[in-house]
Amino acid sequence: MNKDEYFMKIALQEAALAAEKHEVPIGAVIVCSDQIIAKAHNQTEMLNDITAHAEMLALTAAMEAMSSKYLPDCCLYVTLEPCVMCSGAIGLSQIKRVVYAAKDSKRGYTRCQIPIFHKQTEVIRGVCEQEAVQILQTFFKARR
Amino acid sequence: MNKDEYFMKIALQEAALAAEKHEVPIGAVIVCSDQIIAKAHNQTEMLNDITAHAEMLALTAAMEAMSSKYLPDCCLYVTLEPCVMCSGAIGLSQIKRVVYAAKDSKRGYTRCQIPIFHKQTEVIRGVCEQEAVQILQTFFKARR
Numbered sequence: 001m002n003k004d005e006y007f008m009k010i011a012l013q014e015a016a017l018a019a020e021k022h023e024v025p026i027g028a029v030i031v032c033s034d035q036i037i038a039k040a041h042n043q044t045e046m047l048n049d050i051t052a053h054a055e056m057l058a059l060t061a062a063m064e065a066m067s068s069k070y071l072p073d074c075c076l077y078v079t080l081e082p083c084v085m086c087s088g089a090i091g092l093s094q095i096k097r098v099v100y101a102a103k104d105s106k107r108g109y110t111r112c113q114i115p116i117f118h119k120q121t122e123v124i125r126g127v128c129e130q131e132a133v134q135i136l137q138t139f140f141k142a143r144r
Numbered sequence: 145m146n147k148d149e150y151f152m153k154i155a156l157q158e159a160a161l162a163a164e165k166h167e168v169p170i171g172a173v174i175v176c177s178d179q180i181i182a183k184a185h186n187q188t189e190m191l192n193d194i195t196a197h198a199e200m201l202a203l204t205a206a207m208e209a210m211s212s213k214y215l216p217d218c219c220l221y222v223t224l225e226p227c228v229m230c231s232g233a234i235g236l237s238q239i240k241r242v243v244y245a246a247k248d249s250k251r252g253y254t255r256c257q258i259p260i261f262h263k264q265t266e267v268i269r270g271v272c273e274q275e276a277v278q279i280l281q282t283f284f285k286a287r288r
Contacts (some may be wrong), residue, residue, distance in 0.1 A: 084235065
């Protein structure tokens with residue numbers, strides 16, 4: 001297992017925690033110098049707040065952990081392609097790398113025709129994609 | 145003074161509060177049935193959190209006030225055109241109306257080539273634009 005897969009598995013564990021709480025199962029982890037500085041899962045139901053996506057919660061926690069508004073030495077792992085809100089926040093944070101698992105053709109930021117992330121930000125897609133898709137499909141199938 | 149100007153003046157007061165605290169002066173107000181249910185100003189410096197834009201803080205406060213993740217009967221007043229992050233959050237909230245004062249050609253959401261807001265959301269631009277531009281210009285001039 002490489003480093004990206006290792007950290008994505010932890011993001012998937014966060015997604016599983018969300019599912020247990022009847023939240024849409026999306027998890028995020030933020031890493032700096034190979035150390036996890038923040039992890040979070042979607043909490044929109046519990047907090048009754050549509051902005052409480054895994055990425056937003058992880059970014060806020062990481063900024064607190066780093067005592068910095070910017071995260072240019074950090075990497076975000078997230079189990080689903082970020083939405084427009086989260087990608088905007090990722091762009092503002094100037095994070096160095098974004099690694100995501102499953103793509104979101106309906107709500108994902110890649111629909112936007114303009115660069116949203118910082119120009120230096122590297123994006124890696126498809127790490128542990130199968131597991132991320134499966135956890136989402138299982139969740140929604142149970143609710144149909 | 146019409147209703148939109150009245151509520152935008154309150155958003156401008158929020159922006160002035162931000163300036164007093166050495167925050168970039170942007171203010172937001174959320175109204176439901178002609179009642180203010182949330183107001184906020186940019187707090188990125190104080191909270192050391194780049195996601196703490198006026199609109200994000202106002203949306204979260206409004207969702208708490210309404211005990212609802214969605215705000216389909218509400219109107220957001222904000223002194224500057226929302227950025228991509230905030231426009232994504234506005235879209236998720238399904239807010240009914242967005243009224244903004246000054247445009248932001250560099251960071252504003254209108255650069256995006258796709259619809260971000262809910263398809264029913266009405267957008268009004270330019271209400272109290274002069275005052276909003278002036279408060280921003282005064283702030284940045286003093287820092288140059």
